[in-house]
Structures are given as structure tokens and as C-alpha cells.
Amino acid sequence: MRQVIIIGSGPAGFSAAIYAARANLQPLMVASSVEVGGELTKTTDVENFPGFPEGIQGPDLMVKMQEQAERFGTEVLYDDVVDLDVSGPVKKVTLGSGAVHEASTIIYATGSAYRKLGIEGEERLSGHGVSWCATCDGFFFREKTIAVVGGGDSAMEEATFLTRFASKVYVIHRKDSLRASKIMQERAFANEKIEFIWNSEVEEILGEFETTGVRLRSTVDGSTRELDLQGVFVAIGNDPRTHLVHGKLELTPAGTIWVDGRSSLTSVPGIFAAGDVIDPTYRQAATAAGSGVVAALDVEHFLASLEDASVEEPAAEAAEIILG
Amino acid sequence: MTAKATTEATWEQDVLKAEGPVLVDFWAEWCGPCRMVSPVLDEIQSENPEKITILKLNVDENPNLAMQYQITSIPAMKVFQGGEVKTTIIGAKPKFALEKDLAAFIG
Numbered sequence: 001m002r003q004v005i006i007i008g009s010g011p012a013g014f015s016a017a018i019y020a021a022r023a024n025l026q027p028l029m030v031a032s033s034v035e036v037g038g039e040l041t042k043t044t045d046v047e048n049f050p051g052f053p054e055g056i057q058g059p060d061l062m063v064k065m066q067e068q069a070e071r072f073g074t075e076v077l078y079d080d081v082v083d084l085d086v087s088g089p090v091k092k093v094t095l096g097s098g099a100v101h102e103a104s105t106i107i108y109a110t111g112s113a114y115r116k117l118g119i120e121g122e123e124r125l126s127g128h129g130v131s132w133c134a135t136c137d138g139f140f141f142r143e144k145t146i147a148v149v150g151g152g153d154s155a156m157e158e159a160t161f162l163t164r165f166a167s168k169v170y171v172i173h174r175k176d177s178l179r180a181s182k183i184m185q186e187r188a189f190a191n192e193k194i195e196f197i198w199n200s201e202v203e204e205i206l207g208e209f210e211t212t213g214v215r216l217r218s219t220v221d222g223s224t225r226e227l228d229l230q231g232v233f234v235a236i237g238n239d240p241r242t243h244l245v246h247g248k249l250e251l252t253p254a255g256t257i258w259v260d261g262r263s264s265l266t267s268v269p270g271i272f273a274a275g276d277v278i279d280p281t282y283r284q285a286a287t288a289a290g291s292g293v294v295a296a297l298d299v300e301h302f303l304a305s306l307e308d309a310s311v312e313e314p315a316a317e318a319a320e321i322i323l324g
Numbered sequence: 325m326t327a328k329a330t331t332e333a334t335w336e337q338d339v340l341k342a343e344g345p346v347l348v349d350f351w352a353e354w355c356g357p358c359r360m361v362s363p364v365l366d367e368i369q370s371e372n373p374e375k376i377t378i379l380k381l382n383v384d385e386n387p388n389l390a391m392q393y394q395i396t397s398i399p400a401m402k403v404f405q406g407g408e409v410k411t412t413i414i415g416a417k418p419k420f421a422l423e424k425d426l427a428a429f430i431g
Contacts, residue, residue, distance in 0.1 A: 034360040034416035041356040059356050078363075080418045096420045127397040127414030136355045139383070140396040210394060231396065 001102045002028050004299050005093050006074075007081050008109035010038030011285045012275025014065035015292030016107045016299075021072035023300050028101060029069070029076045030093065036078060037062030038111050039238075039276075040285055042133050043154075044161060049285050061285075084244050086268050105270045105302060107295045108245065108257065112238035112276040112283070117149065121205030122234075129211025129231045134158035137233075138165045146231035147172050147214060149202055155235035156184035162233065163193040170229065172197045174219050197227075205232055240277045249273070254280035264295035272298050326366035327378035332386045338379055340407040345429045347378045350390060350400040357416035358399040364419045365401075372430045376403075403429060 004020050006013050009031035020027040031037075040046065043058035052061070070076060077095070085092035086106065093101045114132040116122060122130055131137040134148075138161060146166045148159040151173040159169050171188065176198045178185050188194050199219045206213040206226065213228045240256045242249075250258040250267035257266055257273040264272040274295035275288035330338040330348065339346050349365055351358035362380070369378040383390040383398060393402065393409070403411040403426070413425050423430065 033364060033418040034357060036360060037356075080420075082420070096418050127400060127412070128394065129396050131397050133357070133397075136357060137397045139352065139354075140390070140398075210396075 001090060001104065002026070003103060003303055004028075004105045004107060004296075005030065005091070005101055005103040006107045006109060007084075007093070008032075008038065008107075008111055008275065008277075009036050009062075009066070009076070010040065010109065010111045010275055010288060011062075011065065012109035012111070012277075012288040012292035012295070013038075013107070014062070014069045015289040016109060016274055016296040017069035017074040017292075018065075018072060019293050019296030020107075020299060021069060021074045023296065024073075025296075025300070025303070027069075027074050027107075028103070029074055030081050030095065030101075031066075031076050031078055032080050033078050033096065036076075037066070042135055043157065044135055046285065081244060084248065086245070086248050086271050089270065091270060104306065105272065105299045107264070107292070107299060108249075108266070108271060108273040108277060109275040109288075109292060109295070110241040110244070110277050111288075112240045114234065115237045115239050117202060117205075117234055117236065119202060119204055121207065121211075125205050125207055125211050125232075128209060129207065130205055131231065131233050132235075134161050134233050134235075137231075138162045141166045141231045143167045144230040145228065146170070146233065147197075147202075147227070147229050148233045148235055149173075150235035150237070151175060151178040151180060152235065152237065153180045153184050156180040156188045158233050158235050159194050160184075160187050160191055163191055166193065166231070169194045170197050170227065171195070172200050172202055172214075172216065174201050175199065202232070238276065238283070240280075242277065252280070256280050262294070264291065264298045270302065272302075325370050325373050327362075327369045327380055330379040330381050332389055335386075335389060339404050342377060342404070345376050345403050345405045345410070347376055347401055347403045347426070347429075349378065349380045350383050350393070350395050350398050350402070351380055352383050352398060355398050361399050361416035361422075364416075364422060367419060368422060368426070368430070375430045376426070 003025045004027045006029040040058035045055045047055040079095040083094035142165045145168040147170040149172045200216045202214045203217045204215040217224045272295040274291040401413040
């Protein structure tokens with residue numbers, strides 16, 4: 001049995017792994033099979049992570065985090081968690097391969113997943129002009145007209161990035177101002193290829209076999225109009241990835257995993273959570289990293305208190321006392 | 325046996341005239357999810373050498389095929405049989421999910 005299993009391989013997961021490994025807890029990380037490194041692997045220049053004054057490519061940053069975690073003895077598994085048993089003192093993690101791993105504690109750092117628009121045409125045209133990954137798919141929109149939907153930092157980053165390929169990039173936003181940081185806004189405003197469409201929602205993505213346009217609805221007067229384009233990049237935010245713990249851990253009204261105050265303690269003893277999956281507000285690489293550190297320190301403390309209890313009390317009662 | 329590469333020059337022979345089903349993985353160097361799904365496809369190939377042939381097509385080096393098959397999102401995996409596209413899978417997925425998508429061919 002392991003002392004700690006870390007689920008997730010973003011900044012929270014790797015920061016937790018670095019601290020847990022340096023505390024000699026020999027963490028096992030389940031990094032996922034095809035999303036190792038998390039959201040940052042889909043970005044390009046990361047300019048706001050401390051320690052990299054020239055900026056660093058998102059995928060490179062994640063490789064460095066992994067190297068650092070492995071250097072101190074983290075074991076990384078490229079597999080996906082398909083089931084979790086958190087009820088008893090021994091936590092069980094079932095993987096896609098069928099293997100089951102056991103641990104005294106789990107750090108749950110699964111981050112968040114792209115939010116969908118939930119409109120007609122989106123699912124059908126996904127991969128046929130509708131995309132969630134500008135760095136993956138921008139290449140296919142050379143000299144095309146496309147739109148980015150959203151008003152946050154990731155929408156600005158995608159729009160700016162996509163001007164490398166597209167001849168025209170519309171940014172469609174529901175409000176008349178952006179939630180993106182000043183520097184990202186200014187960069188987008190200064191870009192000649194970017195045109196903002198304010199106070200508008202995408203009502204439908206048009207096209208039979210490939211995207212040919214969108215229907216927009218004004219959030220001011222409800223009027224609709226169609227806009228011809230060949231691609232739609234959706235950047236309207238993310239939802240915490242909690243499907244594995246529904247009914248097992250307490251969630252907040254925002255849909256994130258509930259934690260006790262500034263700690264990483266969830267509603268179940270021995271289960272700790274960190275990063276975007278607990279954070280409805282800040283959701284930055286650096287805040288996620290800090291949150292992962294908190295979780296590793298909380299795990300260390302929890303394991304130490306288990307040990308203390310087993311020294312003082314008969315073994316069978318120890319778990320109950322801690323858990324009770 | 326891991327998945328091999330195909331190109332525009334060998335496309336007809338490798339894919340359209342192949343006897344059994346052929347999965348073509350449209351990918352690029354700069355696409356992170358493509359790099360992650362690549363070893364998963366290698367595994368599926370080595371576990372099912374008789375049932376399916378898995379080939380990788382670099383879209384940077386073979387832009388005409390990417391255009392012809394209207395690829396706008398990668399990784400895109402298309403299963404060809406008798407020269408026709410039978411199944412399309414978009415985006416990197418874990419092995420168990422890909423195996424489910426490919427059940428008709430490797431099940």
C-alpha cells in the first residue's frame with residue numbers, strides 16, 4: 001500500500017508530488033494517458049509563471065515540473081482513473097488498465113475541462129470547424145475567417161495566436177467589456193486581424209458537414225443575424241472535473257470540491273484536493289501550484305497523526321479515532 | 325509491431341487498396357495531444373496486428389491529404405475500409421475509450 005496517490009498531472013499535481021517526494025512519501029502519480037501535463041500543454045507562451053522572465057512554452061514548463069517531481073522519487077503512471085473507493089481507511093484507485101492501487105491518502109488534482117456552448121451544431125461540427133484547442137487546430141485555418149467565443153485570458157490568447165494563420169478573427173463576447181487581464185486585452189485590441197463583436201451570443205453553429213457560419217443573438221435587444229466563417233474556437237471557461245467523486249465528496253454550489261478553509265481537506269478524511277478542481281476563482285498555474293503544495297503538507301501532517309495514533313492506541317481503533 | 329508512417333506517395337497502396345481496415349492518424353509535431361495519443365495507437369497496433377493496420381500521416385508533410393479529408397482538428401483518426409471512411413475519431417482519448425470506438429474492427 002502507498003502512502004499517497006496523486007491523481008492529475010497539472011501544476012497542482014506536480015507541485016504536490018515534488019513536496020510529497022521530498023518528504024519521502026514515495027508518491028504514485030496517475031497522470032492520465034493522453035492529457036499528461038494538463039491544460040498548460042495546450043497553451044503556448046506562459047509569461048506569468050514566476051522564475052521564467054523570458055516566458056516559457058506551456059508544454060516545456062510541464063516537462064520540467066515532471067522532471068523535478070521524478071528526481072525526488074515520484075512514480076508517474078500514464079493511465080486514467082476509472083473508479084475511486086474513498087470510504088475506508090484504505091483508499092482504492094482503479095485504473096483504465098484494470099490495475100487497482102491502494103493508499104492511505106489521495107490528492108485529487110484533476111483540474112477542469114473545457115466548457116461547451118451547449119448549442120445546436122456544436123457537437124455535430126466538432127472536428128469540422130468547431131474546436132477547443134487553438135494550438136492544435138489553428139494550422140488548418142490558414143487564410144480563413146474564424147471566431148473565438150469568450151472574453152477571458154484564454155480567449156484573448158487564442159484569438160491573438162490564431163491571427164498567425166487566419167485572415168480574420170472575430171471575438172464574440174456576451175458583454176461589452178472583457179474579463180481578460182489588461183495586457184492580454186491590449187494585445188488583442190492592437191491586432192489588426194481581430195474584430196470584437198460585443199453583446200452577442202452564439203445561438204447556433206451553421207453548416208451541414210463543415211462549419212459555414214454562426215447565428216448571433218444580441219444580448220441587448222434579442223435581434224439575430226448570421227455571420228459567415230469557417231471556424232469557431234470555444235473559450236468560454238472550464239468546469240471542474242469532479243465526475244469521479246460525485247456522491248463521494250462534498251461539492252460547493254460552484255461545482256468545485258469543497259475543502260475546509262484554506263486547507264486541502266475534503267469532506268472525507270484522507271482525501272485531499274488541490275488546484276482548479278477546488279478553485280472557482282483564480283485558476284492560474286501559480287495558484288494551482290501553491291494549492292498542490294498545501295495538499296502535500298496536509299497529507300504529511302495527516303500521515304504523521306495516523307502514526308501517532310497507532311503508537312498510542314491499539315491498531316484496530318486507530319483509524320476510527322482519526323476518521324471520527 | 326508499432327504503427328508505421330504513410331505519405332501522399334504511398335497513400336493509395338497503403339490505405340485505399342489495403343485489404344483489411346486501416347486506421348490513419350492525422351497528426352503533427354506541434355500538436356501536444358497528438359504526441360500523447362501516438363504511443364497508445366502503437367500499443368493498439370501491437371496488440372491487434374492481424375485485425376487492423378494503424379498508419380500515421382504527418383499533416384505538415386502531407387497537406388493535400390489533410391485538405392482532401394477536411395481535417396480541421398487533430399489528432400483525427402479515420403478508419404478506412406475498401407477505400408472508404410468507416411469511422412472518424414477526433415481528439416486524443418485514453419486507450420480504453422479508443423478500444424471502445426474501434427470495437428467493430430478489433431473487438
